[in-house]
Amino acid sequence: MYGFEYHKPSSLDEAAKLLADNEEASLIAGGHTLLPTMKQRLAAPSAIVDLGGIADLKGIREEGGNIVVGAITTHDAVAGSDVVQAKIPAMARLAGGIGDPQVRNRGTIGGSIANNDPAADYPAGLVGLGAIVRTNKREIPADDFFVALFETALEEGEIVKEVSFPVPEKAGYAKFHNPASRYAIVGVFVSRGPQGVRVAVTGAGPCVFRVKEMEDALSGNWSADALKGITVPEDELNADLHASAEYRAHLVGVMARRAVQAATA
Amino acid sequence: MPTVTMTVNGQQVSRDVEPRTLLVQFLREELGLTGTHVGCDTSQCGACVVHVDGTSVKACTALAMQADGSEVTTIEGLANNGELHPMQAAFKEHHGLQCGFCTPGMVMSAVDLLKRNPDPDEDTIRHWLEGNICRCTGYHNIVKAIQHAAKEMRG
Structure with missing residues (x-):
């Protein structure tokens, strides 16, 4: 892995500014895709902006009949969430079937969808429920978010904040x-x-x-x-x-x- | 170089590190805690499993900087005053290892399982161990050891 600068902002605005100031910067949440990619030198960001210090990005809540999951919420937290298990048990099972327990303890929903691996589970969950991805700039329906192989609608400097899931029958x-x-x-x-x-x-x-x-x-x-x-x-x-x-x-x-x-x- | 500070096995440690230092490198090379192994280095095999703030993670796929301010427990931190943790004792008793390379990760992973589920059945144990690869034992005695430790720890 090549060297990089490390930053740990405490707010989304600060993270966005760091991204804007460092053209070759990457965001990191759980790091379970980025770090292996960096080890293989397929990615060599000049700076890493760690979202782990932004408390607003973590957690699951009910809001207007929807389930809202913060971007850095781990797969384990989604799988074990009482509210997800009660309202969208299929989503709890999806999250509980990603990788293995240690991967689920680190990997996050925001990291998964921003990467848009063609074999990842969450893209099916988001599109299959008609979820909305909220970023620091706008709201993007899941149908428009996943664009192509490893490609999303996210623009330069745009950061996934949370995902809002409608509760299905x-x-x-x-x-x-x-x-x-x-x-x-x-x-x-x-x-x-x-x-x-x-x-x-x-x-x-x-x-x-x-x-x-x-x-x-x-x-x-x-x-x-x-x-x-x-x-x-x-x-x-x-x-x-x-x-x-x-x-x-x-x-x-x-x-x-x-x-x-x-x-x- | 930035400074990283964390509590490892109950002791606060602080070091200046390159940001690219992995947690497992930090533990092994900076702190000399070589009980945590590097197997695949790709988050598949589980030889490097440690606990960060109480949950099991693969230390090969985390930056030391990401654990800044955290409580980390490694295999060296499980025994209490020279007395093996019940999970370690059960692995010894039930011969849950042959070469021993995967053992620290197996034990740390299994301890996390019992924290969540003190009485797991065999299926649950085998499912939980998806992220820990052993090429010697066929898992049979590992599963037995974990079942035994669960019983011991329930009292």
Whole structure:
């Protein structure tokens, strides 16, 4: 890992200023993507701005019927949260299935979504529920936030502050995980609620995507059977040593049906 | 170089470090606490697990600076006046190790599990150990050791 300056601001404004003053700066929260990337010298920021000292970014609260999760809230905190377990149990299970216990003790929701790894779990959760990402500058609907492979709508100097989740009537998540990394080979999040019916797929393509045909089918008949025969085209799906595009396309159907079966109120 | 201050195994320590110093490097190379091991160095294997403010983390994937002001416990901090922690004693009793390389991380991880769940079943233990890799034992005696320690610690 190359050397860098280290800063630990105590407010979001101060963090934004540090980012603006250091062109090659990176934000760090849990560091479970950034530090391995830096060790491989795939990233070499001139400065690290540690968000760990900004108390406002941590925690889970209910606000106007939504569940709001601060950017540096760990996966473990989301998985173990009483309010998340009560209101969106599928989200608690999603968070509890990321990585391993020690990764969940450090990794954060903000870090995960800002990185937008194609195999990460949270992008499916956010798009699958129609969440809103709040930054230090604006609000971005999840559908617009995840743009492409490792690319988000975040602009230079923009920092994720929190994520607001609408509470669904029903939601479920099913993931076929890579047994070594626990990342999703395919993960599907389904929900029915204030944002209508949503089916969001992670792991299969370069970026999280929705499957409209499945959403339409589930809108008419919320059951795993309604998804029978619906396939996704494999042309744009990922293929690697873990799974071919054809296999991933197959898994999208299987995971979507399991997610509906797992869906709880 | 910035100064990092933390409490390690009950003692406050302060050192000037390069910001890129990993927590595990700080513990091993600055403090000489070599019980915490570096295995994969990619947050997969769990040989470097220590407790930071009471929860288990992989010390290879944290900067020492991120632990500034924290309470850190390493494997060296578990025994009390020369008496093994019940988890250490259980690993010894049940032969929960062969080469011993993964053992400090296994023990620290298992102690965190019992803090959360004093009476875990076998499935829960095996699931919890997803982030700790052992290439000798097949995990069988590790799981037995943790079950035994849980019983001992419940009293």
